Amino acid sequence: MERIQVAYINNLSERLGKSVKLGNLEIALFKLSNGEVRAIENSCPHKGGLLSQGIVSGEHVFCPLHDWKICTGDGEVQAPDEGCVRTYKVEIQDEKVYVCL
Amino acid sequence: MNFLLNKQTEKIIGSKRVKGLLFKDGSKVAADLVVMAVGIRPNVQLAKDSRIHVNRGIIVDDYMQTDSPNIHAVGECAEHREVVYGLVAPLYEQGKIVAEKICGVEGKKYEGSVVSTQLKVSGVDVFSAGRFMDSDDTKSIKVYDDFEGVYKKVVIQDNKVIGAVLFGNISDGPKLLGMINKGTDISDLPKVSILQSSADGSSESPVITVITMANSEVICGCNGVTKSTICEAIVENGLTTVDQVKNCTNASRSCGGCKPLVQDLLEHTLGDDFDQSDIKEAICSCTNLSREEVIEEIKGKKLKFVKEVMNVLGWKNDEGCSKCRPALNYYLGMLYPSEYNDEEESRFVNERLHANIQADGTYSVVPRMYGGVTNANDLRKIADVSDKYDVAMIKLTGGQRIDLLGIKKEDLPKVWAELDMPSGYAYGKALRTVKTCVGSRFCRFGTQDSTQLGIDLEKKFERLNTPHKVKMSVSACPRNCAESGIKDVGIVGVDGGFEMYVGGNGGTHLRAGDLLCTVKTEEEVFEFTSAFLQYYRETANYLERTSKWVERTGLEHVREMLFDQKSRQQLVERMDESLTHTKDPWKEIVENENKQEKLFQNLSSAVPSRV
Numbered sequence: 173m174e175r176i177q178v179a180y181i182n183n184l185s186e187r188l189g190k191s192v193k194l195g196n197l198e199i200a201l202f203k204l205s206n207g208e209v210r211a212i213e214n215s216c217p218h219k220g221g222l223l224s225q226g227i228v229s230g231e232h233v234f235c236p237l238h239d240w241k242i243c244t245g246d247g248e249v250q251a252p253d254e255g256c257v258r259t260y261k262v263e264i265q266d267e268k269v270y271v272c273l
Numbered sequence: 274m275n276f277l278l279n280k281q282t283e284k285i286i287g288s289k290r291v292k293g294l295l296f297k298d299g300s301k302v303a304a305d306l307v308v309m310a311v312g313i314r315p316n317v318q319l320a321k322d323s324r325i326h327v328n329r330g331i332i333v334d335d336y337m338q339t340d341s342p343n344i345h346a347v348g349e350c351a352e353h354r355e356v357v358y359g360l361v362a363p364l365y366e367q368g369k370i371v372a373e374k375i376c377g378v379e380g381k382k383y384e385g386s387v388v389s390t391q392l393k394v395s396g397v398d399v400f401s402a403g404r405f406m407d408s409d410d411t412k413s414i415k416v417y418d419d420f421e422g423v424y425k426k427v428v429i430q431d432n433k434v435i436g437a438v439l440f441g442n443i444s445d446g447p448k449l450l451g452m453i454n455k456g457t458d459i460s461d462l463p464k465v466s467i468l469q470s471s472a473d474g475s476s477e478s479p480v481i482t483v484i485t486m487a488n489s490e491v492i493c494g495c496n497g498v499t500k501s502t503i504c505e506a507i508v509e510n511g512l513t514t515v516d517q518v519k520n521c522t523n524a525s526r527s528c529g530g531c532k533p534l535v536q537d538l539l540e541h542t543l544g545d546d547f548d549q550s551d552i553k554e555a556i557c558s559c560t561n562l563s564r565e566e567v568i569e570e571i572k573g574k575k576l577k578f579v580k581e582v583m584n585v586l587g588w589k590n591d592e593g594c595s596k597c598r599p600a601l602n603y604y605l606g607m608l609y610p611s612e613y614n615d616e617e618e619s620r621f622v623n624e625r626l627h628a629n630i631q632a633d634g635t636y637s638v639v640p641r642m643y644g645g646v647t648n649a650n651d652l653r654k655i656a657d658v659s660d661k662y663d664v665a666m667i668k669l670t671g672g673q674r675i676d677l678l679g680i681k682k683e684d685l686p687k688v689w690a691e692l693d694m695p696s697g698y699a700y701g702k703a704l705r706t707v708k709t710c711v712g713s714r715f716c717r718f719g720t721q722d723s724t725q726l727g728i729d730l731e732k733k734f735e736r737l738n739t740p741h742k743v744k745m746s747v748s749a750c751p752r753n754c755a756e757s758g759i760k761d762v763g764i765v766g767v768d769g770g771f772e773m774y775v776g777g778n779g780g781t782h783l784r785a786g787d788l789l790c791t792v793k794t795e796e797e798v799f800e801f802t803s804a805f806l807q808y809y810r811e812t813a814n815y816l817e818r819t820s821k822w823v824e825r826t827g828l829e830h831v832r833e834m835l836f837d838q839k840s841r842q843q844l845v846e847r848m849d850e851s852l853t854h855t856k857d858p859w860k861e862i863v864e865n866e867n868k869q870e871k872l873f874q875n876l877s878s879a880v881p882s883r884v
C-alpha cells in the first residue's frame with residue numbers, strides 16, 4: 173500500500189470538501205464536524221457529479237448534481253438510490269494528511 | 274350624565290389603580306373605572322355627497338341596491354334592514370348577491386347574516402354569534418366555571434338557538450353557529466348537552482356533529498365552502514391535512530374559525546387513515562415541525578445558528594440534510610439581516626461558489642447587466658475573458674444576459690476579477706434579472722421608460738436573498754415585449770401609470786401572473802414591489818416560487834397586507850433594512866485570498882508512476 177501526503181490538516185475546512193488530483197485519480201477529501209477526515213472517489217455513481225462540492229451532513233455527502241446521498245465511511249449510496257463509490261484510508265500524522273492507495 | 278365627545282385618549286392615569294384619563298387635547302377627567310369599547314364607523318361620505326339615502330350606513334334593499342337604481346353597496350358601509358355589519362363574512366354573502374344581480378342571474382334575496390366572531394381579549398378566547406342578549410321572549414342556558422375560567426351562554430327562542438357567547442373555551446363555537454344557522458329544534462335535546470364541549474368525553478363527540486350535518490351545509494362561512502365540497506376534495510385529491518384542504522377548497526382560509534370542523538371532517542372522511550401527527554407539513558424528514566413552527570421557535574428562543582436550531586428543536590439528524598440546511602440558513606438570514614453570518618457549508622454548491630455548476634463539473638458565469646443593457650467596453654472585457662479562459666460557449670440567456678459556459682472552478686475568481694462586473698446572481702435564490710423592452714426612449718409604442726425603470730429596480734433589489742429565484746420585468750406598453758405576465762413581479766406600463774402583475778411563472782409551473790394593482794408613479798412601483806417581495810420573503814417556504822406562494826396564501830390576503838398603508842410601510846422598512854446588508858459576492862471573494870483558497874483551490878500531489 174502506498175501512502176501519499178495530500179494536504180495539511182489546516183488546508184481543510186469542516187464540512188467543505190476538497191478535490192485532490194493524484195495522477196489520473198481524483199479524490200474528494202472531507203473533514204467532518206467531529207474532526208475526522210474521509211477520502212472517497214470524487215465521482216458520483218449516478219452521472220459523475222463532483223462529490224467534493226456537495227453538502228456534508230454527519231458522515232454523508234449529498235451530490236451537488238441530483239442530490240444522491242452517499243456515505244463517506246463505506247462509500248454506499250443511500251436508499252432509494254443505489255450504488256457505491258470507492259473509499260480510501262486516511263492517516264494523519266504531524267498535521268499532515270495522507271491517503272493510502 | 275356627562276358626555277365628552279370627539280376626545281382621544283392619550284393615557285390612563287394612576288399607578289396602582291386608575292385615577293383618570295388624559296386626552297390628546299391636554300384635558301383630564303377623573304375616573305374610578307374605565308370601560309373600553311371599540312368599534313368601526315361606516316365611511317359613507319361618498320354616498321352622502323351623491324345624495325344617496327344614508328342612515329348609519331348606506332341604505333340598501335335585499336339586492337344590495339341603494340335608492341339609486343344602478344348603485345349598489347356591500348360590506349361595512351351598507352345598512353341592510355337596519356343592520357350594519359362590521360365583519361368580513363357578511364361581505365362575502367352580500368358580494369354574491371350583487372354579483373348575481375349584476376350578471377342578471379335570477380338569485381336569492383339577501384336575508385341578513387348571522388355573524389359570529391372569534392377574538393382573543395387580554396389572552397382570553399371569546400366567541401360570540403347571533404343575538405346573545407336576553408329579552409322577554411328568550412330563555413338561556415348558562416355555565417360559569419370559576420375553576421376553569423369558562424363562561425358560556427346560549428340564548429334560545431321558540432326552542433331554537435338564536436345566539437351564543439363563550440369565554441375561555443370556545444371549542445363549541447362552530448357547532449353552535451351551525452345550530453343557529455340551521456334553526457335546529459332543540460326541544461328533544463337534553464339542555465346541558467348543548468353546552469358539553471368535545472373534550473368532556475361526552476356522548477356526543479364532535480365527529481358525530483359533523484357527520485350529522487347536511488351535505489349542503491356551509492362549513493366555512495367566510496368563503497362559502499360546503500361540507501360536500503370539502504369531503505369530495507378530501508377523497509378526490511387524497512388530502513390528509515387541514516392545510517391541504519385549505520389550499521384546495523379555501524375552507525378556513527380567512528378567519529380560521531372553522532378549522533376544528535374541517536379537522537373533524539378529515540377524521541371522519543379518512544377514518545383510520547387519519548394520522549394526528551400528519552396535520553402539518555414538516556420542512557424535511559429531519560423534523561416533524563412545519564416552517565411556521567420552526568420560525569416561531571427561532572424567534573421565541575432567539576436561536577441564531579443553524580446548528581443551534583437543530584439541537585434545540587430536536588432534529589432527528591444531527592446535522593440535517595440538503596433540504597433543511599439551506600432552508601434554515603435562509604430563514605435565519607431573513608430574520609436577522611444585520612447579525613446573521615451566512616453559512617457557506619449550508620449552501621448548495623451554486624450559491625456557495627457563486628456560479629452555476631454544469632453537468633461536466635465546470636461552471637458558468639453570468640455578469641450583471643442591469644435591465645439587459647450593455648456597452649462596448651463590457652462586451653470587450655467579456656470577449657477577452659472568454660478567449661483567455663477558454664470559454665466553451667457564449668450564450669444569450671432568457672433574461673437578456675450573457676452566459677459564459679465551461680469555466681473551471683479554480684479560474685472563477687480570476688475571471689471575476691478581470692470582468693470587473695457585479696455578479697449577475699444567475700445561480701442564486703435571489704433576484705435574477707429585470708427583463709425590459711426598449712421603451713419610450715426609442716419605441717414608437719412605448720408609454721413609459723421601461724429600460725430605465727428596469728435598471729433602477731434591478732439596482733435596488735439585486736443581491737437580495739429570497740426563498741426561491743425571483744424574476745422581474747418591465748414592459749412599456751400592453752404589447753408586453755418583456756413578458757411581464759409570466760414573471761414573479763411583472764410591470765406593464767400603460768398611459769399614465771403601471772400595472773403590476775405578481776405570481777407569474779414561465780417555467781415548470783406555467784402560470785399567468787395576477788394583476789396586483791395599478792399604480793400611477795414609479796415610486797409606487799418601488800413601494801409595492803418592496804412590500805410584495807418582503808412579504809414573500811417572510812412567509813414563503815424555502816424553495817417556493819411566488820406562483821405557488823400566491824396560490825397558497827391567496828391573492829386577496831396578499832392584497833390586504835399590501836393595501837393597508839401601515840403594514841405596507843413596515844414591510845418596506847424591513848426590506849430596506851435587509852438591503853443595506855448585501856455585498857457583491859464576486860468582489861468579496863476577489864479581495865479575500867482566504868476564501869479563494871478555501872472554496873476554489875484544488876489540491877494535487879505527485880504519485881508514484883504505478884498508481
Ligand code: FES
Nearest residue numbers: 216218219221235
Ligand atoms: S450525478 Fe450525483 S446525483 Fe446525479
